[in-house]
Amino acid sequence: MSYSPEKGALDEKHAKGANAYGGDPEASPAFDSGETIVGENKLHQDLKGRHMQMIAIGGAIGAGLFVSSGGAFQSGGPAAVLLGFMIVGAMVYLVMQALAELAVLYPVNGAFNMYICRFVDPSWGFACGWQYAISWLTVLPFEISAACNIIHYWPGSEGINNAAWIVPLLVALVVIQFFGVKGYGEVEFVLSIMKITACIGFMFLGIIINCGGVPTDDRGYIGAKYWHSPYTAFLNGFHGFCTVFVTAAFAYTGTELTGLAAAETANPKKEVPRASNQVVWRIAIFYIVNLFLIGLIVPANSSLYKAEGSTSRHSPFVIAIQLAGIKVLPSIFNAVILISVMSVANSCTYGSTRTMQALAANGMGPKLFAYVDKKGRPVSVIVLQLLFGCLAFINLAPNGGDIFTWLLSLSGLSILFIYGSISLAHIRFRHAWKANGHSVDELPFKAKFGVYGSYVCLLINVLALIAQFYVALYPIGGPNLDAKNFFENYLAGPFLIGLYLIWKVYSWFMVPSDRPFFVAMKDIDIYTGMRDSQRAISGLDVPEEQRRASIASMQAENKKKGPKDYVMGVVRSIF
Template structure:
């Protein structure tokens, strides 16, 4: 049969088929059946957003645009589970905990991480309730616009985008620093390693949310296995089972002591602890790209409790037992110097050869994981800002595969700053980039808690109840108040430590290195007030939109399903109910 006869036959068999450039396309579902190359080219075309009524207010337009974002909804339950369990485990825990141990002592580290950890638990529970109910593009910045104030939403959106924007070059430079742990790598130009990592992260994000999800799934498994292995090893070493050192027990809590610098030392730990939890909120941002957030997100948010308890608290307790805060190896190292990792130091002090290098590989994986997350977090936030009319329209370009291409491009272009790795000014640039992102997460978490408080207030004021929510925060409204107030206290404590550093006199440069994020947020907030002439301090309960973005629009049916689910769980034995509550 000739090519022309094949074409005529295909078209005659399918009345909706059409011919373009000599090829036959047969629509099946929403897209035509094409060749691989044609499908590849078509995937970069803009997705259809649909029309939005121009007569709506800016807040209403923003709510509808973010609710109808054409991001791909292909994240599976296992992706969200691992993002929740291991997504934020990075250099803040593996390396930054060394700085915290030096300034706070073992007791200061535990107090700081426990307080911040409980705050994170309450925050993620509040975020889970909002994200399951409103799995919209932009997540928390969008919630700030809807439930607090458009100006604050603008400030939080750009604060969060800027946080991840600077983290990418930071992590790429950090990866090259981590490699310097091995003597052979010291002879190689740092930019050679940076190029490899840059291309790897670009390739992962080129595959869209599936690429991000699969990469984080693998990265998280490696990090979790490493921490579990370290916990087992740490218990053995404390009990005297190591090659050298004998029984250790709690001797370092007595000499040199539990606290390094008293109350101020404990306050200095808060920001390091907060930095180690940065990225926990990504599970809420990923809700917009989850296939079934109502089913997978509640379970993912509950995993945070176990991650905080098992991975952070237990491992840091062991670190405080194995490494004295006066150790020379903790002094003068940077936040990304793998040789200053208390995990590496503990293994080296025990006289175990080989394992320090393995731990260093895990630190490298953690660095790349955070770099990968930075592209995801920044690109999605930028796209959401554009959809709300708060960034140039082109920034919100999303292709037919659900990739925010312009947002990814902006993030990767800014990431080229990573090539300062071979520059003599690397340290200065590194310090100021870190200053921009240091407190950003604290503002984000405080806003999430306050959004939850405001949402519940609007829900009750409109005569509606919790029975229409697919998932409710386990910590409730009081947990959000606790989280919000603790974030405020962290900002106050960090202001004190930044203005009057431990063992030093006040210095403007030192202050802004620690507190630069705060004036940046304030500038964004004031700019939006002046730009939009928005003189309201907050959105009133009557004005608040608590319906746009819901995937379950039939509230009566939803209430019935929620009631049936609760009744089913209540009918089960205690062990099943306990499992569903915690997992």
């Protein structure tokens, strides 16, 4: 497939790049759709704006906030948790800005995995993509098992075998998948509304508890009591602060799903930036405010953190309500935690299936995985994901927990590698964009802090990985320099390197173009997969006069007319 640039199409090099990584037949007419999707079917663009908003929110509010944050409070203390979640939250906002800039310009199937392949290195993209997919594959049975554990919070459920809960939960996921991406979007919309309502309600409750407004709470006015002697704001010093990083990164996992959803969104140019811009408000309101309140009203050394029974009993949110002596409400919040876990399970089926389908469609996985049926469902990988869900039955075995520990350790750090790689891809894209004579004024959406934001994001990811390496070698409470403990916490690193070497060795013989250790700047393809409307501005053969006129028109369209527009922009970003 070769087209003449003089005729406004792609040359042979760019056509080859399209067939290799991430071309979108919808966005790029010069791309052979047979290379992307097996058969004539493709993913449907059924997601609306409200779905995109809630997918991003649903990814940000889950068990990481409601349950895992409890471990962070015990390890680092309230100040370390607040500071750590703010730093990682800033990193997530920066990576979402970079991802939005790329997703709006290139709404290709596979999103950030294909950006890493195109702008960094195909072997690194292969490694990151499969580790990301495997992380969602292994998290699904874990979340189903966690849901069973949470159900045991309620009296009368202890004697019931977990299989009685695993089967209906799996059936529910199968039913959701039957309705395709629209089913996923609608379910996430409803579940996210419930989680948002719970978070907002807890904010008011937390303030009332702190001010001594609960009659059943004999502590009275609390204020910042738990931040001062005999308590402490920082537990275990710098060591404790380092442990917070990975907990925070895990808690924010799922926010990046808006990037994957861009290929199935009716209007990604409008909805992806809106969802990305809302990240900073979501983090500030739902995470920072709630965690700050938890740090004020729950002592980090509370004995309730070590209470026997359901995992959700260790949730700092449930403990806060119990310490206030409020009846019934702990049970209601336990139901919210169960909903959050099932929301994550719903996201698992989406994140893994779309990633594997995109990798297979671009020649980095079995061709069977690339199949999409007439209703836009990647059936083969959906079946694989649901079969992985059946691993939840392993937890019925006496040593099932050990098996899950090693399964999850394969990809426990994957999100840090993904976020760092997205930042690196954005940095290299910006340099390639400039090297090809284009300016940032041509971009339909620009990351708020530009390429410098991606440098900061990459630095935070590197520091977080170093911190986790230190904690894996020297965990709080020991044992120090223990091989088993280290690999349980850091096995994802060697696993990622192993995946990288697999594709690098394979491509050395089978895909000679992928032999270099990184894509040379002169070889980076910035045209394939570009949306049609952008070609009139940044295409290969666009006259300079037309380009300047298009930029002026775009700037006039985006220009805010006065204070009212700025206020409305903030309101839309929050709500």
